[in-house]
Every structure is written in C-alpha cells, then in structure tokens.
Amino acid sequence: MTITQLKYVLSVAEYQNFTVAAEHSFVTQPTLSMQIQKLEEELGVKIFNRSKKPIELTEVGKKIVEQAKVIVDESNRILDIVHQQKGFIGGEFKLGIIPTIMPTLLPMFLNSFTKKYPKVKLIIEELTTEEIIRKLADGHIDAAIAATPLENEAIKERPLYYEPFVGLIPQNHRLFNEKVIAPDELEMDDILLLEDGHCFKESVINLCRTFKTDNKKSFQLASGSFDTLIKLTKEGLGMTLLPYLHTLDLNDVDKSHLREFTNPPPAREVSLIYHKSQLKMQLIEALKKTIDGVVRGAISFSDVKIISPLNKK
Template identity: 80%
Template sequence: MTITQLKYTLAVAEYKNFTVAAEHCFVTQPTLSMQIQKLEDELDAKIFNRSKKPIELTPVGTRIVEQAKVIVDESNRIMDIVHQQKGYIGGEFKLGIIPTIMPTLLPMFLKNFTKSYPKVQLIIEELTTEEIVRKLMDGHIDAAIAATPLENEAIKERVLYYEPFVGLIPEGHRLFKNEKLEIEEIELEDILLLEDGHCFKDNVLNLCRANKKDTKKHFQLESGSFDTLIKLSKDGLGMTLLPYLNTLDLNEKDKTYLREFVSPPPAREVSLIYHKSQLKMQLIEALKSTIDGVIRGAIAFSDVEIISPLQKA
C-alpha cells in the first residue's frame, strides 16, 4: 500500500470517473487503474463498484476512503512541519477567495506578495463561501479570504478589515438628495441584489432583516456582478449597495451617485480563514502581513456595525 495509491483512490472517489481522476492526478488512465487494482488486490476488497455510472464506492470502500483522507492529509503535513520548524516561506499554497472580494482585493496585494515571497507557488481559486468551507474541511485549499463570522469551530478567522456598505442611488430615486443614508430608510424591495450564492446578498438581506423590513418579496432583478448592478441602477431600475472597495475605481460621474451611511455604517467583516489544524502558519502570517500593509491605505474605518453573512431564518 502506498500514498500514491491512496491519492489515486481519493481522486476516483471525488470525480467518480477513472479518466477524469487520472487527468487531475497527471497520470494516464491505465496507470491510475492499475495502481487502484493493486491496492484492491492487496486489501482483498473492492473499493469501487465499476458497474455503476457514475462509479460508486462499495460499503467497505466508503470506510477505506475516509481513512485514506486522514492518511494522505497527515502525509502532506510532514513537509509542512519541516518548513514550519525552519521558518521557510515557500512551496505550494492554495488560496480561495469569494467572488465579491477577488476583483478588488487581489490586485492590491498579489504583486507585493509574489515579489516579497518568490519561493511561494500561490494557487488562487475563486470560490463561494460554501465551497471554501468544504474545501478547507477536505484539505483541498490551505486558506481563504471570505466574509465572516462563519461560526464554524473547525475554522480559524483572522480579521483583515471591515468594509462598509455604500449606497448607489440613481437620479430620481427618493433617496438621491440625501447626503447620508440611514439604515431605516433602506427598503429591500427597492434594492438590486446579487444572485443567490453570493454572501454579500446575504449581508444585505440580513441588514434589512435587522431593520425589520419585509424580506418576503419576489426579487425580479438579480445579477452575478456588481458592474451589472451599477448599470441597472444608473438606468433607474432601483438603488443598490456596494462594498466600499468596489467604489474606488468608479468614474467621477458615477461617484456622484454614491451615498455613505451615517456612523456607524453597516459593514462586512473580511477575514483570512484556515482550518484549525493548518500547519503552514508562516505562509498565513506572510499573506496577512502583506494584505495588512496595503489595506490600511485604502480603508481607515473602525467604527462600523458588522452585518453577518450567515443566512438567517
């Protein structure tokens, strides 16, 4: 039994297809199949039911895969232990970032980080919060940047910054002439929202729930990007709320539509998160230090009201 065989087994269990698993393991399909067959012969047990489409785990295969995850994860941590002991900042580091943070924060720190830590192979993936939590738990990513708190005991959260909400109010809207926005003035039925799956939508929904507004409306205008929401709002189809960093690159005309909230403004908490058993702490500290260095010049807000991204009933 080898670690490689266990890794191949985990890949087939994940992708439910030998060919796809082989592609992700960067080996030929016959090589992967042969190694898994050797493992099954050694164990005298069938791990996969190959007659099913997609391939399914047998009952004993399910238990084997659970244990294989533990073994492979622990084997991967051996090099992390050595790097941690030496204070070495290098190697592969997989980072997930939610879609509403990726476009604004990544350009701010990526160049500085890669220049400061050239030995780090940073692999970045855009993921929803749900995908991030799952991949952190499975060990498929090392850390992530997401809106918090997540209230997951297995995940550590290191706050990077608090990002206020800013209203974008089109001409002719009832709030356009207001210099500042009050939370009590916001009506959910009047807001253009992101599509389901974006935690910033949940932030906005929770803001309005906290305001005791009726949230049981049918929203006909939802989009997957802030750029679309801005265009729809400017066309007079409603107001929208944006994270502060998304307002910095707007042109001067569009900035005339922006309205900040009275103090303390509603805000989202953005954190660097990782599994509590994570050993690549020297990399996490390096990443946090780099982001801290660039974000201070962009966001100076501290007196804010944190709105949770967790969905509420």
Template identity: 85%
Template sequence: MTITQLKYVLSVAEYQNFTIAAEHSFVTQPTLSMQIQKLEEELSAKIFNRATKPIELTEVGKKIVEQAKIIVDESNRITDIVHQQKGYIGGEFKLGIIPTVMPTLLPMFLTNFTNKYPKVKLIIEELTTEDIVRKLTDGHIDAAIAATPLENEAIKERPLYYEPFVGLIPKGHRLHNQKLIEVDQLEVDDILLLEDGHCFKDSVLNLCRTYKSDSSLHFQLQSGSFDTLIKLSKEGFGMTLIPYLQTLDLNEKDKEFLREFKAPQPAREISLLYHKSQLKMQLIEALKGTIDGVVRGAISFSDVKIISPIQKKEL
C-alpha cells in the same frame, strides 16, 4: 500500503470515476486501478462498488476514506515542518477569492506579495463561497479570502478587515437628499442586487429581511457585476448597495451618489480562510502579513455591525 495509493483512493472517492480520477492524479487509468486493487487485496476489503454508476464507496470504504484524508494531511505536514524549520517560504500556493473581493483587494497586495516572496508560485482562482468551502475541505486549495462568519467547524477564519456597505442612490430617489441613511429605511425590492451565488447578495437580503418589501414593483434585476448595478442605478432603476472598497474606484461625479449608513454601519467581515489541518502555515502567515500591511491604510472601521454572508432561512 502507500501514501500514493491513499491519494488515488481519495481521488476516485471525489470524482466517482476511475478515468477522471486518473487524469487529475496525472497517471494512466490502468496504473491507478492497479494500485487501488493492490490496496484492496492487502486490506482484504473492497473500497469501491464498481458495479454502480457513478462508482460508490462501500460501507468500509467510507471509513477508509475518512482515515485516508487524515493520513494524507499528516504526511503533507512533514514537508511543512521541514520548510518551517528552514524558514523556507516557497512552492505552490493555491488561493481562492470570492468575486466581490477579487477586483478590489487583489491589486492592493499582489505585487507586494510576489516581490517579497519570489519563490512562491501563487495560483489564484475566483470562486463562490460555496466552491471555496468545498475546495478547502477537499484539499484542492490551500487558503481563501471570503466574507465571514461561515459557521463551518472544518475551516478556520482570521479576519482581515471590516468593510461597510455603502448606498449608491440616484437623483429622484426618496433617500437621495439624506446625508446618512438608516437600515430600517431599506426596501428590498427597491435595491438592485447581485445574482444568486454571490454572498454579498445574501448579506444584503439579511440586512433587509425584516423590513418592508413592495411586491407590486414591475422591475427586478440581478447582475453579476457591481459596474452594471451602478450604471443602472444612475439611470434611475433603483438604489444599490456596494462594498466600501468598490467606492474608491468611482469617479468624483459618481461619488456624489454615495450615502453612508448611520453608525454602527452594516458591514461585511473579510477573512483569510484555511482548513483546520493548518497545512502550509508559513505561506498563510506570509499572505496575511502582506494583506494586513496594505489594507491597514486603505480601510479601518471599528464601529460596525457585521452582517452574515449566509442567507438566513425564513421560518
């Protein structure tokens, strides 16, 4: 039994297809199939039911895969131990970031990190929260930056900063003349929202869920871009809510439409996430230290109320 064989098993279990698994393992399909067959012969047990499409795990195969994940993680930890002992910070590091954080946070720390740790090959991918959880669980990314808490026992969360929601309210809107707005003044059908899949939308819905909603309104829009929401809001199609860091890039004229909430301000918690197996911790600590150093001067709020990024189910 080899670590390589176990990695091949995990790949087939994930993709449920020998050919696709071989492509992602960077080997030929016959090589991968032969190694898995050798492992099955050694164990005297069938791991996969090849008669089904897609390929399925046998009952004993499910237990083997669970143990294989642990063994592969522990084998990777040996390399980490050596790197930590040598104080080495380098190698490939895959980072996922949610779309509503990527454009504001990434420019703040990327140059500092790459200059400080030139031996690190940082691979960054924009991912939804759902994809981040899946890829962290499957080991396809090493860490992620997303809104929390996610209430997932397999994932560790280390808060980076708390980012208040800010209202962008056009002229003529019922709340435009107020210096500060309150949560109980929000009406969900009066707010331009991001499209499904964005956790910021779910946070806004959680914020407004217990408040009145006018279902008679004939206009409703969901967009994947804060820029689109801001432009439509200024045209009078409704107010919108945006994260604090997004407001820093607005011009002075547009900032006249911004309205903060009364304290405690509703806010999202942005955290650095990684799997509980805690692999590549020296890189994770380096990344967190870099981000802490740059965000501390740009965003510092404590009197806030954290709004969950997980959409609450109505009873």
C-alpha cells in the same frame, strides 16, 4: 499500503470515475486502477463498488476514505514541518477569492506579495463561498479570502478588515437628499442585487430582511457584477449597496450619489480562511502579513455592525 495509493483512493472517491481520477492524478488509468486493486487485496476488502455508475464507495470504503484524508493531511504536515524548520517560504499555494472581493483586494496585495516571496507559485481562483468551503475540505485550495463568519467548524477564520456597506442612490430616489441613511429606511424591492451565489447578496438580504417588501417593482434583476448595478442605478432604476472598497474608484459625479449609513454602519467581515488542519501555515502567515500591510492604509473601520453572509432562510 502507500500514501500514493491513498491519494488515488481519495481521487476516485471524489470524481467517482477511474479515468477522470487518473487524469487529475497525472497517471494513466491502468496504473491508478492497479494500485487501488493492490491496496484492496492487501486489506482484503473492496473499497469501491465498480458495478455502480457512477462508482460508489462500499460501506467499509467510506470509513477508509475518512481515515485516508487524515493520513494524507498528516503526511503533508511533515513537509510543512521541514519547511518551517528551514524558514522556507515557497512552493505552490492555491488561493480562492470570492468575486465581490477579488477585483478590489487582489490588485492591492498581489504585486507586493510576489516581489517579497518570489519562490511562491501563487495560483488564484475566483470562487463562490460554497465552492471555497468544498475545495478547502477536499484539499484543492490551501486558503481563501471570503466574507465571514461562516460558522463552519472545519474552517479557521482570520479577519483582515471590516468593510462597510455604502448606498449608491439615483437622483430620482426618495433617499437621495438624505446626508446619511439608516438600515430601517431600506426597502427590499427598492434595491438592485447581485445574482444568486454571491454572499454579498445574502448580506444585503439579511440586512433588509425585517423591512417591508411591496412587490410593486415592474421588473426583477440580478446581476453578476457591481459595474452593471452601478450603471442601472445611474439610469434611475433603483438604488444599490456597494462594499466600501468598490466606491474608491468611482468618478466624482458618481461619488456624489453615495450615502453612508448611520453609526455603526452595516459591514462585512473579510477574512483569510483555511482548513483546521492548518497546512502551509508559513505561507498563510506571509499572505496575511502582506495583506495587513497594504490594507491598513486603505480601510480601517472597526466600529461596525457585522452582517452575516449566510443564507438565513
């Protein structure tokens, strides 16, 4: 039994197809199939039911896969131990970032991190929170930056900053003349939202959940970007809520339409998250230290009310 064989088993279990698993493992399909067959012969059991389409795990195969994940994680930890002992900060590091954080936070730390740690090959993916949780569990990313808390026992969360919500209100809106706004003044049907899959949408819904909805709006819209919501708000089609960092690059005219919330303002907690197996911790610590250094001057809110990013249906 080898670590490589176990990695092949995990790949087939994930993709449910020998050819696709081989492509992702960077080997030929016959090589992968032969190694898995050798493992099955050594163990005297069938791990996969090949008569099913897509391929399914046998009952004993399911148990083997669970143990294989542990063994592969522990084998990766040995390399981590060596790197930490040598003080080496380098190699490939895969980072996921949710779409509502990527455009504001990434430009703040990326240049600083790559200059400070030139031996790190940073691979960044824009992913939804759901995709991040799945990829952390599968070992396809090493860490992520997302809105928390996620209430997931398999994930560790390290808060980076607290980002208040800010209202962007058109001149024809009932709240435009208010200097500050309160959460209980919001009306769900009055707010332009991001489309499904964005946890910021869930946070806004959770903030407004107890408030009235009249369903009198003549249209419904869900956008994939804050830029679209800002343009529609400027056209007077409704108000929207923005994370604080998204308001910094607005022009002076647009900033005159911003309204902060009464204290403590509703906010999202933004965290660096990673799997409980805590692999590549030296890289995770380096990333957190870099982000802490650049964020501290831009955003330092602490007296806030954290709004959950989880769907509370």
